[in-house]
Amino acid sequence: MASQTVENYIKAIFQLTEREGGSVSTSAISQQLATSAASVTDMLKKLAEQKLIAYVKYRGVHLTPGGKSMAVEMIRKHRLWETFLHDKLAIGWDAVHEIAEQLEHVQSATLIDQLDAFLGYPKFDPHGDPIPDANGKFTLRNQVLLNTLQEGDQAQVVGVREHDADFLKYLDSRALHINASLLIKEKQSYDGSVRVETAGGAETLLSSKAAQNIYVKKNLN
Amino acid sequence: MASQTVENYIKAIFQLTEREGGSVSTSAISQQLATSAASVTDMLKKLAEQKLIAYVKYRGVHLTPGGKSMAVEMIRKHRLWETFLHDKLAIGWDAVHEIAEQLEHVQSATLIDQLDAFLGYPKFDPHGDPIPDANGKFTLRNQVLLNTLQEGDQAQVVGVREHDADFLKYLDSRALHINASLLIKEKQSYDGSVRVETAGGAETLLSSKAAQNIYVKKNLN
DNA sequence: AAATAAATTTAGATAAATCTAAATTTATTT
DNA sequence: AAATAAATTTAGATTTATCTAAATTTATTT
Ligand SMILES: [Mn+2]
Ligand SMILES: [Mn+2]
Ligand SMILES: [Mn+2]
Ligand SMILES: [Mn+2]
Numbered sequence: 001m002a003s004q005t006v007e008n009y010i011k012a013i014f015q016l017t018e019r020e021g022g023s024v025s026t027s028a029i030s031q032q033l034a035t036s037a038a039s040v041t042d043m044l045k046k047l048a049e050q051k052l053i054a055y056v057k058y059r060g061v062h063l064t065p066g067g068k069s070m071a072v073e074m075i076r077k078h079r080l081w082e083t084f085l086h087d088k089l090a091i092g093w094d095a096v097h098e099i100a101e102q103l104e105h106v107q108s109a110t111l112i113d114q115l116d117a118f119l120g121y122p123k124f125d126p127h128g129d130p131i132p133d134a135n136g137k138f139t140l141r142n143q144v145l146l147n148t149l150q151e152g153d154q155a156q157v158v159g160v161r162e163h164d165a166d167f168l169k170y171l172d173s174r175a176l177h178i179n180a181s182l183l184i185k186e187k188q189s190y191d192g193s194v195r196v197e198t199a200g201g202a203e204t205l206l207s208s209k210a211a212q213n214i215y216v217k218k219n220l221n
Numbered sequence: 222m223a224s225q226t227v228e229n230y231i232k233a234i235f236q237l238t239e240r241e242g243g244s245v246s247t248s249a250i251s252q253q254l255a256t257s258a259a260s261v262t263d264m265l266k267k268l269a270e271q272k273l274i275a276y277v278k279y280r281g282v283h284l285t286p287g288g289k290s291m292a293v294e295m296i297r298k299h300r301l302w303e304t305f306l307h308d309k310l311a312i313g314w315d316a317v318h319e320i321a322e323q324l325e326h327v328q329s330a331t332l333i334d335q336l337d338a339f340l341g342y343p344k345f346d347p348h349g350d351p352i353p354d355a356n357g358k359f360t361l362r363n364q365v366l367l368n369t370l371q372e373g374d375q376a377q378v379v380g381v382r383e384h385d386a387d388f389l390k391y392l393d394s395r396a397l398h399i400n401a402s403l404l405i406k407e408k409q410s411y412d413g414s415v416r417v418e419t420a421g422g423a424e425t426l427l428s429s430k431a432a433q434n435i436y437v438k439k440n441l442n
Numbered sequence: 443a444a445a446t447a448a449a450t451t452t453a454g455a456t457a458a459a460t461c462t463a464a465a466t467t468t469a470t471t472t
Numbered sequence: 473a474a475a476t477a478a479a480t481t482t483a484g485a486t487t488t489a490t491c492t493a494a495a496t497t498t499a500t501t502t
Contacts (some may be wrong), residue, residue, distance in 0.1 A: 027449065040450095107323065114311060114312060198485095267459095278467090448500085451497085455490075457490080459488090460486080460487080463482105463483085466481070467479080468478080470478085471476070
């Protein structure tokens with residue numbers, strides 16, 4: 001059985017691969033997990049011995065099929081737990097990640113299968129990220145970043161690209177939660193900021209940076 | 222923050238104290254946790270340094286107030302998780318313990334408070350053991366062991382003294398689950414075995430040993 | 443193409459939790 | 473009260489995961 005530490009490394013490598021593509025560097029992992037580069041090098045050797053990664057000295061790593069399947073299983077568990085915490089225990093989307101970070105390491109196939117059933121086989125977690133099914137399949141979805149919308153466009157929030165707790169609390173304060181409907185009232189071309197109207201008619205000014213971190217599904221006109 | 226290992230030691234000491242009373246020996250802990258006596262001695266020194274236990278060389282240990290409150294918190298978490306697994310995820314009472322043994326180590330006060338609320342502030346877990354409330358208070362209950370009942374007595378199963386998975390599955394097969402009503406049809410004085418009738422009229426012969434491990438609430442006549 | 447900077451690995455330590463085997467203390471027999 | 477047995481502790485190692493500082497390799501400047 002893989003230790004919690006090994007599981008966290010494998011998940012980190014998977015997510016860094018998704019974001020950057022190609023091979024993942026020692027320093028990227030070091031930063032992601034907040035451990036020294038020296039410790040990462042040590043661990044990479046062990047993961048390579050266990051055939052979870054392919055490791056070329058000085059050149060970074062990528063997951064083997066075995067490592068990838070472990071990573072997907074971890075992500076499945078993490079996101080199912082986040083969904084449970086949010087939907088059943090009413091814990092905010094800014095707080096679920098930290099708790100799921102612990103819950104994801106509980107070992108029991110039955111537990112996860114039953115949890116999945118209890119939640120009604122959800123396809124997306126509280127941040128709008130897809131939850132892989134028992135076979136590791138992710139659901140795809142049409143989505144664009146809010147900053148690509150034009151004046152007059154109507155859309156619905158479907159996810160966030162940034163998971164920082166402060167950002168999520170900020171969105172909550174503007175009623176910009178998952179499924180919120182919105183209308184682009186104005187878009188400034190010089191700085192990319194957008195004025196959006198949310199349900200009930202409230203208007204909010206979003207910075208370009210904020211708009212680049214919100215995924216939406218555009219409505220047909 | 223206490224490690225999972227420390228938490229398991231503290232919980233074991235609490236439960237051994239409850240069962241035996243007085244102070245707990247190195248060998249008792251060693252047996253309970255399936256670790257060598259030498260390892261236990263090492264750990265006892267550390268726990269004493271952290272003021273979680275009072276330790277007298279060669280004479281055993283007992284919990285300090287701090288240790289006891291940690292133990293009660295662990296038991297609260299363990300039993301709430303067992304209740305969740307059983308009531309919400311439909312996992313059998315013979316399987317919940319092992320999973321809760323892991324879940325009990327997740328650190329988050331919010332999580333436990335919300336879980337407690339979600340479950341409706343249950344007073345007893347799937348084995349009929351009391352769940353301490355947020356202040357550490359256990360609910361007391363009138364209960365006797367099934368082997369103390371007489372012919373003609375009516376009662377309801379409220380708990381089990383033995384948590385062994387095989388015993389629990391055996392009880393399931395006889396419909397002797399929590400809340401099951403029963404009537405003592407016959408009691409053999411020479412070996413203590415009892416013939417009981419359960420709901421629907423089915424009869425089962427229980428050995429003295431089995432009868433000594435089932436808690437019941439006796440009905441008034 | 444050197445020189446310099448940045449990234450990575452190696453060397454040497456440390457802390458937590460565990461083990462077996464040997465020494466010591468306490469309990470039980472004779 | 474000795475002798476013997478049982479329980480407990482100490483000594484000496486091991487494994488996992490981590491660190492800092494030094495050495496090495498790769499990348500970027502001049
Ligand atoms: Mn984690
Ligand atoms: Mn998420
Ligand atoms: Mn445990
Ligand atoms: Mn229980």
